[in-house]
Amino acid sequence: MKEILTVKDLDLTFDTLDGPVNVLRGVSLSVREHERVALVGESGSGKSVTARAILGLLPERNRRLTGSVVFEGSDLITERPSRLRERRGRDMTMIFQDPMAALNPVYTIRNQFLAVLSRSHPELNAEQAEARMNKALRDVSIVDPIRVLDSYSFQLSGGLNQRVMIAMGLISRPRLLIADEPGTALDVTVQQQTLLIMKRLSESYGTSILFISHNLGVVRQFADRVCVMYSGRIVEEASTAELFANPRHPYTRALLASVPRLSSNELPEPIEGSVPDPREPMKGCPFKPRCALATDECLQPIPLREFGMQRVACIHQEEFA
Amino acid sequence: MTQSSARWRGWRRFARNKLSVLGAVLIAVVFFCAIFAPYVAPYPEHAGVVVNFLDANQPPGAKYWLGTDTVGRDVLSRIIFGFRNSLMLGAVVIAISITIGTAVGMTAAYLGGKTELVLMRITDIFLAIPSLVLAMAILGLAKPSQLYAMIAMATVWWPWHARLVYGIVRSLKYEGFVVAAEVVGASPLRVMFSELLPNCAPNLFTKASLDMGFVILLGASLSFLGMGAPPPTPDLGTMVSEGAQYLPDIWWLSVMAGMGIFIVVLGFNLVADGLRDLFDIVG
Amino acid sequence: MSPPLLKVTKVNKVFHVGSATIHAVTDISLTVNKGETVAIVGESGSGKTTLANLILGIEVPTSGEVELAGEQLKGRRSKAVRRKIGLVQQNPYSTLNPRKSIGQAIGLPLDVHGIGSRAERRRRIGQLLEKVGLNAGHRDRRPLALSGGQRQRVAIARALTTNPELLVLDEPTSSLDVSVQAHILRLLRDLQKEFDLAYLFITHDLGVVRVVASRVVVMYRGRVVEEGSVAAIFHSPRHRYTQLLLASIPTVSEEDDAFRPDWPWDAEVKSDGDPAEGCPFRSRCPFAVERCGQEFPDMHGSSDHRYACFNPRPEASEPIVNLQAEKLERKKA
Numbered sequence: 019m020k021e022i023l024t025v026k027d028l029d030l031t032f033d034t035l036d037g038p039v040n041v042l043r044g045v046s047l048s049v050r051e052h053e054r055v056a057l058v059g060e061s062g063s064g065k066s067v068t069a070r071a072i073l074g075l076l077p078e079r080n081r082r083l084t085g086s087v088v089f090e091g092s093d094l095i096t097e098r099p100s101r102l103r104e105r106r107g108r109d110m111t112m113i114f115q116d117p118m119a120a121l122n123p124v125y126t127i128r129n130q131f132l133a134v135l136s137r138s139h140p141e142l143n144a145e146q147a148e149a150r151m152n153k154a155l156r157d158v159s160i161v162d163p164i165r166v167l168d169s170y171s172f173q174l175s176g177g178l179n180q181r182v183m184i185a186m187g188l189i190s191r192p193r194l195l196i197a198d199e200p201g202t203a204l205d206v207t208v209q210q211q212t213l214l215i216m217k218r219l220s221e222s223y224g225t226s227i228l229f230i231s232h233n234l235g236v237v238r239q240f241a242d243r244v245c246v247m248y249s250g251r252i253v254e255e256a257s258t259a260e261l262f263a264n265p266r267h268p269y270t271r272a273l274l275a276s277v278p279r280l281s282s283n284e285l286p287e288p289i290e291g292s293v294p295d296p297r298e299p300m301k302g303c304p305f306k307p308r309c310a311l312a313t314d315e316c317l318q319p320i321p322l323r324e325f326g327m328q329r330v331a332c333i334h335q336e337e338f339a
Numbered sequence: 340m341t342q343s344s345a346r347w348r349g350w351r352r353f354a355r356n357k358l359s360v361l362g363a364v365l366i367a368v369v370f371f372c373a374i375f376a377p378y379v380a381p382y383p384e385h386a387g388v389v390v391n392f393l394d395a396n397q398p399p400g401a402k403y404w405l406g407t408d409t410v411g412r413d414v415l416s417r418i419i420f421g422f423r424n425s426l427m428l429g430a431v432v433i434a435i436s437i438t439i440g441t442a443v444g445m446t447a448a449y450l451g452g453k454t455e456l457v458l459m460r461i462t463d464i465f466l467a468i469p470s471l472v473l474a475m476a477i478l479g480l481a482k483p484s485q486l487y488a489m490i491a492m493a494t495v496w497w498p499w500h501a502r503l504v505y506g507i508v509r510s511l512k513y514e515g516f517v518v519a520a521e522v523v524g525a526s527p528l529r530v531m532f533s534e535l536l537p538n539c540a541p542n543l544f545t546k547a548s549l550d551m552g553f554v555i556l557l558g559a560s561l562s563f564l565g566m567g568a569p570p571p572t573p574d575l576g577t578m579v580s581e582g583a584q585y586l587p588d589i590w591w592l593s594v595m596a597g598m599g600i601f602i603v604v605l606g607f608n609l610v611a612d613g614l615r616d617l618f619d620i621v622g
Numbered sequence: 623m624s625p626p627l628l629k630v631t632k633v634n635k636v637f638h639v640g641s642a643t644i645h646a647v648t649d650i651s652l653t654v655n656k657g658e659t660v661a662i663v664g665e666s667g668s669g670k671t672t673l674a675n676l677i678l679g680i681e682v683p684t685s686g687e688v689e690l691a692g693e694q695l696k697g698r699r700s701k702a703v704r705r706k707i708g709l710v711q712q713n714p715y716s717t718l719n720p721r722k723s724i725g726q727a728i729g730l731p732l733d734v735h736g737i738g739s740r741a742e743r744r745r746r747i748g749q750l751l752e753k754v755g756l757n758a759g760h761r762d763r764r765p766l767a768l769s770g771g772q773r774q775r776v777a778i779a780r781a782l783t784t785n786p787e788l789l790v791l792d793e794p795t796s797s798l799d800v801s802v803q804a805h806i807l808r809l810l811r812d813l814q815k816e817f818d819l820a821y822l823f824i825t826h827d828l829g830v831v832r833v834v835a836s837r838v839v840v841m842y843r844g845r846v847v848e849e850g851s852v853a854a855i856f857h858s859p860r861h862r863y864t865q866l867l868l869a870s871i872p873t874v875s876e877e878d879d880a881f882r883p884d885w886p887w888d889a890e891v892k893s894d895g896d897p898a899e900g901c902p903f904r905s906r907c908p909f910a911v912e913r914c915g916q917e918f919p920d921m922h923g924s925s926d927h928r929y930a931c932f933n934p935r936p937e938a939s940e941p942i943v944n945l946q947a948e949k950l951e952r953k954k955a
Contacts, residue, residue, distance in 0.1 A: 035351060060799035060800070060801060060802075061770070061799055176666070205665035205666055205826065206665065206826055206827075206867070206870045206871065206872075207665060207866050207867060207870045208665075209870070210869075210870035210872075210887075211887065214887055232799065232800070233800075233872060234800070234872075234874050235871065235872025235873050235874050236872040238872065238873070238874055239872055262874065262875065272801070273800070273801060274874060276800050276801040276803070276804040277800055277829065277874050278803075278804075278807075278827075278829035278830050278832060278833045279829065279832070279833075279874075279875065279877070279878055280828070280829060280832050280856065280871065280873065280877075280878045280881040280882075281875070281877040281878050281880070281881060282832075282833075283832055283833050283852070284833065285804070285807055285808055285811060285833050285834075286800075286803075286804045286807070286833065287804060288801055288802075288804035288805040288808060289801040289804070292769065292771075514716045515711045515713055515716035515717035515718075516716065516717055516718055516719040516727070518680065518709075518711070519709060519711065519717060519730075519777075519780070520730060520734075521680065522678050522679065522680065522704070522707075522709045523704060523730060523731045523734050523784075524699070524701050524704040524705075524731075524734050524735065525730065525734050529734065533722075533730075534719055534722075537719070537721035537722065538719070538720070538721055540721070
C-alpha cells in the first residue's frame with residue numbers, strides 16, 4: 019500500500035521564558051492508504067503537538083521545526099502557506115477532542131456545515147448542498163438530519179455534536195483524517211458508538227486515519243497500526259495485534275501493566291518515577307531512569323530497530339524473544 | 340516553583356515589555372517628585388502663598404525652568420507639588436473605591452439571589468450616570484475642597500470595581516477549590532476573604548494602575564471647572580485652567596501643567612499592562 | 623452486625639430551572655459500611671454528581687434521608703459531621719486555589735475547625751504530605767509547580783486532615799494518565815487499610831470499579847438500575863444498561879474481552895430524547911418491551927444482586943470467562 023503521509027525526523031523546540039524546550043525529538047511515522055494508525059502516549063509525550071505540527075497549526079513564532087512532513091508528494095513544512103491552507107480542510111482534515119468547544123455556538127449547524135462545504139465543493143448550489151449535508155449526516159447514523167441542521171451546537175448532545183464534526187471532517191472525502199482524542203470528552207457508551215461510525219466510514223470513503231489517544235483500549239479496537247510515544251520520541255511501532263500480544267519496549271509493557279483489568283481485581287502496576295522534564299537535555303533513552311532493564315549502554319542514542327514487522331527503540335530486546 | 344520564584348518569573352516577564360518599563364520609569368519619577376517635593380522643587384515656597392510680581396509671567400528660562408505664572412510662582416515647583424497632590428488624590432479615591440466596589444461585587448456574586456439583584460441594580464444605576472456629571476452633582480452640594488472632590492470621585496468610581504469583581508467571582512464560584520472549602524465547612528465570609536479575594540487581587544491591581552491615570556484626569560477636570568482644591572493649593576487641573584485664558588501668549592502655564600497630567604496618566608497606563616504579566620500566575 | 627456508616631433512604635432531588643422540572647435523582651437508597659468501597663457508576667446525566675452533592679451537604683434532598691454514623695443529616699450540618707466526610711474531586715487543576723500554597727490548602731480544614739496550634743498544624747500538614755507520598759517541603763509550593771498526579775495527592779491529603787470516616791471520591795483519577803492513576807489507586811488502598819476508611823467511589827470507568835470496589839451501584843438518569851457485589855455484576859450483568867456499559871469498555875486483552883457481553887450496535891433505536899414515563903433507558907434499548915413504557919420496574923433479585931428491568935439479560939449460567947475461553951479454544955483448533 020502506498021504511503022500518503024510520511025513524517026521523517028520531526029524535531030520541534032519551543033523558545034520559552036525558561037529557555038528552549040525540546041518537545042519532539044526526531045519523530046518519524048507513516049500512514050498508508052486505507053490504514054488507521056494510532057499515536058499513543060501519556061501527557062508530555064508530544065502526541066498532540068505532533069498532530070499540530072503535521073497540520074501546520076503551531077504558533078508562528080518562538081519555535082524551531084526541522085524534518086519533513088510529506089503528504090501526497092509535497093513537503094508540508096516547506097509548502098507555501100496559501101497552498102497549505104488550501105489542502106488543509108480538504109485533503110487533510112482534523113477533528114478535535116471536545117465537540118462542544120469545536121463548534122461555534124452562535125451559528126447553526128447548517129451555517130457551519132455550509133462553510134465547510136463551500137471550501138470543498140464550491141460548485142454546488144443551495145439545493146445540492148442541502149442534499150449533500152443530509153446524506154453526510156445520515157452516514158453518521160443521524161436519523162433526523164434536518165432537525166440537527168436547524169439546531170445550534172448547545173442544543174445537541176455531546177455525541178450528536180461529535181458525529182456532526184465527523185461528518186464535516188469527512189465531507190470532502192479527505193485522504194487523511196487526523197483525530198485528536200476522539201470521543202474522550204464523551205460518555206463511554208457514546209464513545210464506542212462514535213468510534214464504530216468512524217471505522218465504518220473510513221472504510222467506505224477510503225480515508226486513512228491518524229488518531230491520537232491516551233486510551234490503549236480504544237487504540238486496540240480501532241487501529242491497524244500503533245506508534246507508542248514517550249517524551250517526544252516514538253519508542254515502539256507495530257501492528258495492533260503484535261503490539262498487544264507481544265509488547266517489546268519496556269515502556270509499552272509498563273503502560274499495559276498499569277491498565278486496570280476486568281479479569282482480575284488486582285491493582286494495576288504503576289510506573290515508578292515520572293516523565294522527564296523536556297527542558298532538560300537528554301542523553302540516550304528517555305525511559306532509562308524508570309526502566310528495570312537499564313544499563314549504561316542506554317545513555318547512547320537509541321535508534322528504532324526492526325524486529326520482523328515491529329520497530330522498537332530498545333537495546334534490550336533479546337530478553338523478550 | 341515556590342511563591343518567590345513565581346514572582347521572579349513575573350518580574351522577568353514584566354521587564355520584557357519595553358513599554359511597561361517606560362511606564363514604570365515615568366511613574367518612578369512622578370513618585371519621587373511627590374515624596375521628596377520639598378527637596379526636589381527649586382522653589383518649594385512657591386507651592387504656597389507667594390506674591391512675586393517682579394518675576395511674573397516669565398517664559399521658560401535659566402532661572403525658572405518652566406517659567407512662572409501670573410503671580411510669579413515657579414511653574415516647575417508647582418507641578419512637582421501638583422504631582423504630590425494628584426497622587427494622594429488618586430490613591431485615596433482608588434482605595435475607597437476598591438474597598439466599596441469589592442465588597443459589593445463579591446457579596447452580590449457569591450451570595451446570589453435577591454442580594455445579587457439588589458446590589459447589582461444599584462451598581463447599574465450609578466454606572467448609568469456619566470462620571471463627570473455625577474461628580475459635579477455631588478460637589479454642587481458643598482463648598483469646593485480637596486476632601487469633597489475625593490468623596491465625589493470615589494462615588495463615581497466604585498461601581499467599576501464592583502462590576503469587575505462581580506465578573507471574576509461569578510466565574511470562580513463553582514470552581515473546585517471553592518466547593519472544596521464549602522464542603523469543609525468554611526463560612527461564606529471565610530470563602531470570600533480567603534479563597535476568592537486573592538484571586539481578584541491581580542485584576543484589581545492592574546485596574547488600580549489603569550484607574551490612577553483616569554482618576555487623576557477626572558480630578559484635573561473637576562479642578563479645571565473650579566470644583567477642586569481651592570487656591571493656593573498647587574493642582575495640575577487648576578493650573579491648566581488658570582493658564583487657559585492667557586493662551587497662546589503665556590502658553591507655558593497650561594502646556595506645562597498639561598504635560599504633567601499627560602506624563603502621569605501615560606505612565607500608569609503603560610504600567611497597567613505590564614502589571615498583568617507580573618501577577619500572571621496561570622492557574 | 624454493625625450499623626452502616628452511610629445510609630441513604632429513598633432520596634429524591636428535583637430542580638426547577640425556569641419552567642422546566644428536572645428529576646435529578648429519584649428514589650435512591652444505598653448504604654456504605656465502615657471500611658468498604660462502594661462504587662457508583664454512571665455517565666453524564668445519571669445523577670451521580672447530584673447524589674454526591676446530597677451526601678456532601680452541598681444540596682438538600684427534596685425528600686428522603688441521609689444518615690451518617692446513625693445521625694440524620696439536616697439542611698445545616700454541624701462542624702462535627704463535616705469533619706467525618708472528606709471530598710476528593712475530579713479535576714486536579716481546579717481543586718486547589720491557584721493563589722494559595724499547598725500548605726494553606728491542606729491547612730484550611732484545620733483553620734475552619736480550629737484544630738491545633740500553629741505549630742501543631744504545621745506538623746500535621748507535613749505528616750499528611752508524607753502520607754500521600756509527597757515531600758513535607760512541598761508545603762510552600764504553589765499548585766502551578768505540581769503535576770496532575772501530585773495535585774490529586776494534595777487533594778487526598780486535604781480530605782484526610784480531619785480524620786474522616788468516609789471519603790467521597792468523585793472521579794478522582796479520570797483526568798489522570800493511566801500510569802499515574804495506578805499510583806493513586808494504590809495510595810488510596812493503602813490509606814484505606816491504615817485508617818479504616820470507607821470510600822464512596824464515583825466513576826464511569828468499570829475497569830477501575832473492578833479493582834477498587836466490593837460493591838457497585840449502576841445509575842441511569844437519576845435511578846439505580848442495578849446494584850450488588852462487583853463479582854456478581856461482572857459475572858452476570860442483568861440490566862440492559864449495565865450490559866451496554868460493559869460492552870462499551872475498550873479492553874486491552876483477550877482475557878478482558880471475555881468479560882464483555884455482546885451488544886447489537888447496529889440495532890435501530892430512536893436517537894436522543896428521554897421518555898417521560900417508564901424506564902428512561904427505553905429509547906436506547908433494543909430489548910424494550912411494551913411494559914417498559916408504562917412504569918419504572920421494581921427491583922428484582924437477591925440482596926447480593928438486584929436490578930430494575932422487565933426484560934433483563936438472561937442469567938449467565940457459567941462465568942463469562944469460561945464461555946469465551948471455549949470460543950477461543952474452538953477458534954484455535
